[in-house]
Amino acid sequence: MPEITATNERAARTASGLLMLLLSLALLIGSVPLFAQETGLSILGGILCASVGAFLMMGLYALQPNQAAALTFFGEYRGTDRTTGLRWVAPWIMRKKVSVRVRNVTSDKLKVNDKRGNPIEIAANVVWRVRDTAQALFDVDDYAEFVNIQIDTGLRDIASHYAYDHGEDEEPTLRADAELVAERLREELNTRVAVAGIVVDEARLAHLAYASEIASAMLKRQQAEAVLAARRLIVKGAVGMVESALTDLGERGVVDLDEDRKAAMVSNLLVVLCADREAQPVVNTGTLYG
Numbered sequence: 001m002p003e004i005t006a007t008n009e010r011a012a013r014t015a016s017g018l019l020m021l022l023l024s025l026a027l028l029i030g031s032v033p034l035f036a037q038e039t040g041l042s043i044l045g046g047i048l049c050a051s052v053g054a055f056l057m058m059g060l061y062a063l064q065p066n067q068a069a070a071l072t073f074f075g076e077y078r079g080t081d082r083t084t085g086l087r088w089v090a091p092w093i094m095r096k097k098v099s100v101r102v103r104n105v106t107s108d109k110l111k112v113n114d115k116r117g118n119p120i121e122i123a124a125n126v127v128w129r130v131r132d133t134a135q136a137l138f139d140v141d142d143y144a145e146f147v148n149i150q151i152d153t154g155l156r157d158i159a160s161h162y163a164y165d166h167g168e169d170e171e172p173t174l175r176a177d178a179e180l181v182a183e184r185l186r187e188e189l190n191t192r193v194a195v196a197g198i199v200v201d202e203a204r205l206a207h208l209a210y211a212s213e214i215a216s217a218m219l220k221r222q223q224a225e226a227v228l229a230a231r232r233l234i235v236k237g238a239v240g241m242v243e244s245a246l247t248d249l250g251e252r253g254v255v256d257l258d259e260d261r262k263a264a265m266v267s268n269l270l271v272v273l274c275a276d277r278e279a280q281p282v283v284n285t286g287t288l289y290g
Helices: 017-036 040-057 133-138 143-161 178-196 212-252 259-274
Strands: 060-063 067-073 076-081 085-088 094-099 103-106 110-113 119-130 198-210
Touching: 017 040, 017 060, 017 085, 060 067, 060 094, 067 133, 076 133, 094 133, 103 143, 110 143, 119 143, 119 178, 133 178, 143 178, 143 198, 178 198
Parallel strands: none
Antiparallel strands: 060 085, 067 076, 067 094, 103 119, 110 119, 119 198
């Protein structure tokens, strides 16, 4: 980003609005009997009292909890008032209110490419707030729009650093390492929006899926990988069972098996244990050799 001169927030000098309100009302009410006297001097005094009272009222403003007002005088920043309630400042001081409440935004679904170049759909939910009102108002044009654009940019950058799934050498992926990706996204966004006086409290992926044009192909791939993983588990278990059976038969002396008979038994057991369908019993009336 280009270098800009940061405008740091500082406290503004303001007064209690309640006292100024009472003073304004007193001047306005006090002008009534002066007008009633109908003399030139009294009318002039009434006009003066009413004018000053109305002028003082123009400096009143109210701040709600988690709301601030940035004060400027002919374009010069004069500070920020964060004191809640009825406040007063000189009427010629301009006031612009800013909400410092926590905001929640869910980005639009973006179609981006992951680390492997696969097109994916991704969206994020971001919780952010204004930390420095001066930077938010004077260092960027529209801080809310600025945050939205940086969320989209940050999402694209994060997606390009991670694969959707099946990372190489146990590298983190978007789908399997949601907490890690969320923390990386939060740090990335905080770096990007710091110039606007914004802080991101939380950022998480709200939507993650393959793009429609490859979704069906990737689903078949996932199904095939799941079948292969299940097959590996079945074969591993079957080998262990066969090994245990041969060991038990040898230790108990139930039957004396030579190498050919062991091979036949292993083959039959593996077929039975690894088959998709139930085994059909076959009665052998001869021997293994005829």
